Amino acid sequence: MDLMALRRGWGTRPLVGAAVGVLLQDERGRVLLQRRGDDGRWSEPGGALNPGEDFLSGARRELHEETGLHCDNLRLLPLPDGLQSGPELYHRYPHGDEIYVVGLRAHGTLPAAALERAQPDDSGETLELRWFELAHLPDLSSNANRASMNLLRAWAGLPPLLLAPTPPPPPPGDFLRALRRVIGPRPWAAPGASVLVTNDQGRLLLLRHGHTRRWTLPGGFLEPGESFEQTAARELQEETGLRARALEPLEMFAGPQYRFTYPNGDVVDNVSVLYRAQDVTGDLVPQPGEVLDVGWFGVNELPAADALSGPLVQAQVDWWHRAQPKG
Structure with missing residues (x-):
């Protein structure tokens, strides 16, 4: 479209x-x-x-x-x-x-x-x-x-230019769902963010998502006016109840290999920043209806690729796996 x-x-x-x-x-x-x-x-x-x-x-x-x-x-x-x-x-x-x-x-x-x-x-x-x-x-x-x-x-060691004033962003809502009412299931470049959360034993937090019934990372899509980091923080809290003192951007994932078709037929071209959560606080409380289950997975305990929610999540979990100390 x-x-x-x-x-x-x-x-x-x-x-x-x-x-x-x-x-x-x-x-x-x-x-x-x-x-x-x-x-x-x-x-x-x-x-x-x-x-x-x-x-x-x-x-x-x-x-x-x-x-x-x-x-x-x-x-x-x-x-x-x-x-x-x-x-x-x-x-x-x-x-x-x-x-x-x-x-x-x-x-x-x-x-x-x-x-x-x-x-x-x-x-x-x-x-x-x-x-x-x-x-x-x-x-x-x-x-x-x-x-x-x-x-x-x-x-170059020069002072910054002043940015022009901008209107306040629209109130948070379900932007992508509203957009779908106009574009239907057609592909749409959907910017978003995902978060790596690990516990004291170095295990990775994965969530079993209600829509796909497969494992994914905490994360989701940007609302108009959000930064990637704000999206990562909001989705982390909404889906898990956890907060991070800082979120470190690690890598951007975008391209044809990250296209994903949801069970309802909607197609997204994922444009996603992967973050690492630092100094996580709060109690792990899965979001009702959105998250069916949670799990902590070690390097050798990760779900099989076909149990992960699409190529984006597979690539991001692989990124984490490769980053772990060897031996």
Whole structure:
């Protein structure tokens, strides 16, 4: 389902948009910005992921579409620097559509002369391309762009730009369920977070989920205006009654291999940050109806792959397994 068709049913209400920003710098540390066709302001290249697309593929595609350039050393920034999410990344487009940008940033370098061979596509998204000194940036299009520039400015020892004020996020609700009433079972890039919780014996907490009846990690999907970390904390408390003093981001999981079809036929393209819970407190109380059972599993006691709730959970549990001391 394309975005225009979705907006006809959803209206201008906020969506959570999984997107990638591309930060390119030249040999002088200048950043490449595009003047946008929708508002005439400046932003880094980037945009929404296509269904089933991973972030690096999306970064390369968006860079080529909006500039005609390729960058051989383009890479995703490590967490937490690479993460984009939170209520401050709200944006209202000139036609009124609202969105919360979530996702990752990519970074690479090109010589300044590469701009001479730039050839944006004919979509009208890019009106102009130019290198800018980080100390002398133009009028930026959104807080997502300001946050990205602040990352580069911090690397250069420059003070941060002020973010524009944003409206309060909508009250928490079941965003994805409401969205399903518009899109039906079609695939949707669903940003979310999962949490690794271990006990004093080093065993991993898994939950048997009420919808799939298979084992999963505490976690769930973002509500509009939430950060990945806020989602991780909320889902941990809702599903288990536990709280963590800190949540350490470990890795982003996104791409076609993490598509999952629920028993009711709904298809999600998972875009999920895996966190490690630190200094966990509270009593383990499973969420009624949502969690059928809980279990603590050692490295050699994990459920079989087909007993885990889909490829995302399998990959995240495998990540934990590989991270355990050997011997």
